[in-house]
Amino acid sequence: MADTSDGPVLVPILGDQLTRDIASIRGRTKDDTVILMMEVWDEATYVKHHKQKIALIFSAMRHFAAELEDAGWTVDYVELTDEDNAGSFTGEVARAVERHDPRAIHVVEAGEWRVQQAIEEWPDKFACEVEILPDDRYICPLADFNEWAEDRDTLRMENFYREMRKRTGILMDNDGKPKGGEWNYDEDNRASPKDEMNPPERPLFEPDEITRECIELVEDKFGDHFGNLDNFGWPVTRDEAEKAADAFFKERIEKFGKYQDAMVHGQDDLWHSMLSTSINLGLLDPLELCKRAEQCYEDGTAPINSVEGFIRQLIGWREYVRGFYWRFMPDLESNNALNAQRGLPEFYWTGETDMRCLADSIRSTRDNAHAHHIQRLMVLGNFCLLAGINPREVQDWYLVVYADAYQWVELPNVAAMILYADGGKLASKPYSASGNYINKMSNYCSDCKYSVNKKVEEDACPFNSLYWYFMDRHRDRFEKNPRIGRIYSNWDRMDGDKRQAYLDRAEQFLDTLIPADSSWAHAE
Ligand SMILES: Cc1cc2nc3c(=O)[nH]c(=O)nc-3n(C[C@H](O)[C@H](O)[C@H](O)COP(=O)(O)OP(=O)(O)OC[C@H]3O[C@@H](n4cnc5c(N)ncnc54)[C@H](O)[C@@H]3O)c2cc1C
Ligand code: SF4
Numbered sequence: 001m002a003d004t005s006d007g008p009v010l011v012p013i014l015g016d017q018l019t020r021d022i023a024s025i026r027g028r029t030k031d032d033t034v035i036l037m038m039e040v041w042d043e044a045t046y047v048k049h050h051k052q053k054i055a056l057i058f059s060a061m062r063h064f065a066a067e068l069e070d071a072g073w074t075v076d077y078v079e080l081t082d083e084d085n086a087g088s089f090t091g092e093v094a095r096a097v098e099r100h101d102p103r104a105i106h107v108v109e110a111g112e113w114r115v116q117q118a119i120e121e122w123p124d125k126f127a128c129e130v131e132i133l134p135d136d137r138y139i140c141p142l143a144d145f146n147e148w149a150e151d152r153d154t155l156r157m158e159n160f161y162r163e164m165r166k167r168t169g170i171l172m173d174n175d176g177k178p179k180g181g182e183w184n185y186d187e188d189n190r191a192s193p194k195d196e197m198n199p200p201e202r203p204l205f206e207p208d209e210i211t212r213e214c215i216e217l218v219e220d221k222f223g224d225h226f227g228n229l230d231n232f233g234w235p236v237t238r239d240e241a242e243k244a245a246d247a248f249f250k251e252r253i254e255k256f257g258k259y260q261d262a263m264v265h266g267q268d269d270l271w272h273s274m275l276s277t278s279i280n281l282g283l284l285d286p287l288e289l290c291k292r293a294e295q296c297y298e299d300g301t302a303p304i305n306s307v308e309g310f311i312r313q314l315i316g317w318r319e320y321v322r323g324f325y326w327r328f329m330p331d332l333e334s335n336n337a338l339n340a341q342r343g344l345p346e347f348y349w350t351g352e353t354d355m356r357c358l359a360d361s362i363r364s365t366r367d368n369a370h371a372h373h374i375q376r377l378m379v380l381g382n383f384c385l386l387a388g389i390n391p392r393e394v395q396d397w398y399l400v401v402y403a404d405a406y407q408w409v410e411l412p413n414v415a416a417m418i419l420y421a422d423g424g425k426l427a428s429k430p431y432s433a434s435g436n437y438i439n440k441m442s443n444y445c446s447d448c449k450y451s452v453n454k455k456v457e458e459d460a461c462p463f464n465s466l467y468w469y470f471m472d473r474h475r476d477r478f479e480k481n482p483r484i485g486r487i488y489s490n491w492d493r494m495d496g497d498k499r500q501a502y503l504d505r506a507e508q509f510l511d512t513l514i515p516a517d518s519s520w521a522h523a524e
Contacts, residue, residue, distance in 0.1 A: 005128060008074075010102035012036045012093055015043065015057045016111055016406060018064040019238075019282040020071075023133040024106045030072050034100050037065050038092040039080040046114070047396055047521050050227035051218045052234070052369035053403045059207075059214040059236040060281050066210070067237070076100070080217065090118050090125065097126055104129040111135070112407045113329045138322055139168060139287055139315055145323030155324065155425055158184065161316030170290050171297070171311055179297070184312065185257065185305035192440050193262040199270050200251040204233025205240045226349060226400055226520060227366050234277050234403060241278035248273045249292050249302075257306030261374045263442035265356070268364040272372045273310065276404035279318075286314045321412040324426060332415055336391050337423035338474060343515030344384070344393040355462060356448035357438050358383060369403035374441065376402075381418030382433055386466035387510060388473070391421040396521040429483040432470055435461035456501040462509045468499070469506030 011024045011033055020026075025035070039061065044054055058080070065077045076099070078085060078092055086092050093105065109132055110116040123130040134141060148163060149155050162183055165172055171179045207215060215229050235241040248256075255271040262270060278284045290311045296302035325332065347353040351362040361375040371380065376398075384394045391414070398414045399405050416426035435452040439445040445452040445461070454460035471478065471487060479485050491499065 005101045005103045007101040007103050008032050008034045010034050010036055010093070010096055010100055010105045010128075012038070012089070012096075012105065012107045013064075014089070014108075014110060014115065015039075015061050016280055017108055017135075017282050018060055019137070019285075020068070021137075021285075022108055022282065023136050024108045025073075028106075030074070033074065034096070034102065035065075035068055035073055035075045036078075036093065036096045037061055037075060038078045038089060039085075040078075040089055040092060041080065041085065041087040042089070043115075044080065044222070045523055047400050048222070048225045048523060049399075049405075050369040050401050050403060051222055051225050051229050052227055052232055053405065054222055054225070055211065055214045055218045055229060055232060056234045056236065056277060056369075056403050057281070058217065059211040060283065062210050062214065063237045080221070088118070089115065090121065093122065094125070097128070102128050104131060106131045106133060108133045108135050113325075114407070137282065137285065138319060140164060140319045140323060142323060142326050145319075146327060149323070149327055154428070156428065157316055157320045157426075160320045160323075161312055164315040164319060165311075168287065168290070168315060170287075170315060171294055171308060179294075180304040180308065182308075185308045186312075188305035189257045189260040189309050190441070191258045191262060193259060193264050193443060197259070197262070197264050197267060197270070199255070199259075199267065200247075202252070202269050202274050203244055203247050204231075205235055205243075207232055208236075211236055227369055231367050235283065238283050241275070241283035244278060245273075245275060245284060245289060245292070248275065249296055253293060253296055253302045253306050253310060255306065257303065257309040260309055261378075261441050263357070263361075263372075263374055263379070263438070263444065265360050265443055265447070268368055268370070268372070270372065274370070277370075279314075280404050280406055280409065286318060290314055318409070322408050324412045324416065325408045328422065328425065329411075332411055332422060333395070334392075335415055335421040335423070337421050338388070338419070338477075340388040340419065340421070341390055342388045342510070342513075344389050344397055345387075345513040346516040347514075348380075348397055349516055349520045354449040355383075356450075357442060357444040360444065365401045369401065371402070376413070377418060377431060378433060378437060378441070381414070382431060382437075382463070383466075385419055385430060385432055386463065386470040387513070388470070389419075391415055391419050393516070393521075394419060400521055429481055430470075430474075430478070432467060432484075433463070434467035435463040438463065456498075456505040460505065462506075465502045465506040465509065468502040472499075472503065 009032060013035055039058055065075045068075050076096060086095055105128060107119060110119055119132060173179055235244045252271045259271050275284060279286055293307045293310045297304055297307040351359055351366060353359050357379045361371050361379045365371045395414050398410050416422040420430040439452045450461045451459050452461045455464050479488050
């Protein structure tokens with residue numbers, strides 16, 4: 001529909017687009033632009049997000065709006081409690097169109113499928129021109145990912161990652177070879193935490209007045225959501241995020257690689273960067289972070305295994321899961337290749353379990369809205385895989401509980417990486433492991449009620465029997481898998497009674513699990 005307005009251009013900025021370098025703001029003039037920012041009920045409640053996640057996003061949005069205003073931009077900011085709040089992005093854009101009579105709407109595509117579907121209806125809904133711009137904060141455009149994926153039977157991250165190294169020139173020598181001689185130093189990044197571990201403390205940022213208001217708002221409106229707000233210390237501005245990055249590159253990147261897979265009871269951050277919330281909000285640029293990491297290698301302040309490991313997470317995994325998400329949505333949400341039907345145990349919400357590895361990972365999740373990668377993958381995720389928990393419930397849990405959780409990054413990690421629900425498009429084998437792995441990579445087992453060395457007794461580590469229960473249940477699918485198929489010869493070598501004892505113990509344990517009420521994740 002043609003529009004004759006000579007009003008400004010309306011630029012809706014979504015909650016994870018908090019950078020002045022976003023394509024819809026870049027190049028615009030201030031006197032011709034109204035920036036629209038919206039706190040809406042649909043987004044705050046489509047799952048019952050961790051309280052810290054809502055406070056973080058609202059606070060970062062309010063700070064960003066203030067920063068834009070200080071710089072002379074016109075910002076129309078809709079607060080959640082505004083009397084006329086329409087509840088949805090589309091409803092709020094409609095109200096803003098009434099207020100400003102714009103000649104055009106320029107919006108950067110959404111990170112999440114659900115929101116993008118709504119945005120794609122705007123050209124039919126609004127009389128003015130609507131331009132939907134690609135999100136060029138990602139290093140690999142979606143079209144390039146699809147071209148890379150197109151003729152491949154398997155979409156292995158490692159192949160994608162090498163292409164990204166070549167494309168960006170990050171950690172590459174002039175002769176086109178990887179710096180240090182190898183593409184991947186993962187083998188060097190598996191030190192177990194048996195020595196004394198004294199990681200430096202990461203900076204926590206004292207909530208200012210804006211953040212305190214958001215915390216109060218969350219306590220008032222979302223008081224029954226999971227998690228607590230006591231430890232809130234996330235960076236909420238670009239300045240703070242840069243300070244957090246400075247601290248990482250100065251104090252923690254050196255040992256990031258060595259202890260990347262380690263887990264220590266009560267030590268929640270170790271040498272991880274803790275930057276995912278800032279990167280996902282748009283406060284930090286991932287390519288810049290990779291360049292800074294490379295510089296640490298050049299300066300000799302961090303070894304190649306740390307630097308390569310960090311860069312692989314960002315230009316490898318992060319870019320890869322985003323491409324994977326858009327390629328396989330919306331089906332990815334309902335994939336359930338292993339036909340897992342069990343309900344999520346209640347202890348995922350309460351933390352009340354005698355399994356010390358799970359209890360500590362859930363405690364960190366509740367207190368910090370964060371758990372590090374190996375806790376998410378090999379403790380919390382591994383349990384859901386082995387116990388056959390329904391992917392929908394696991395997806396909801398991961399989306400609720402982490403401050404960095406947006407569906408584009410959460411879903412591929414959950415459905416495809418931990419649950420194998422996509423049938424192996426992402427992973428060449430399931431990430432299944434017995435208690436032995438957790439014992440090797442952590443200090444959890446030494447003080448656990450269960451014994452990691454026992455197999456089928458009542459006090460045996462549940463991961464041990466669940467592991468064989470899982471492998472046995474999915475023998476048809478995995479027996480011919482070149483990476484794990486040979487496990488079955490170990491299984492077959494056990495005598496029949498022992499095999500049966502494993503299966504019985506696993507079933508007995510699973511029978512004790514109390515399924516969670518759905519009201520933890522969704523409003524009634
Ligand atoms: C089941 C599961 C669910 C996850 N859900 C999320 C999520 O909702 N949001 C999220 O940002 N990350 C998610 N991750 C990835 C990863 O666990 C977190 O990015 C990381 O723990 C964040 O802490 P950090 O910043 O200290 O990361 P670091 O260990 O310091 O890693 C550096 C950065 O690399 C990126 N990164 C690392 N691993 C991945 C990965 N597998 N996928 C995408 N990016 C990665 C992140 O941006 C991270 O900040 C998930 C992983 C698993 C196994
Ligand atoms: S013994 Fe088993 S349940 Fe206990 S901490 Fe170790 S792996 Fe976890």
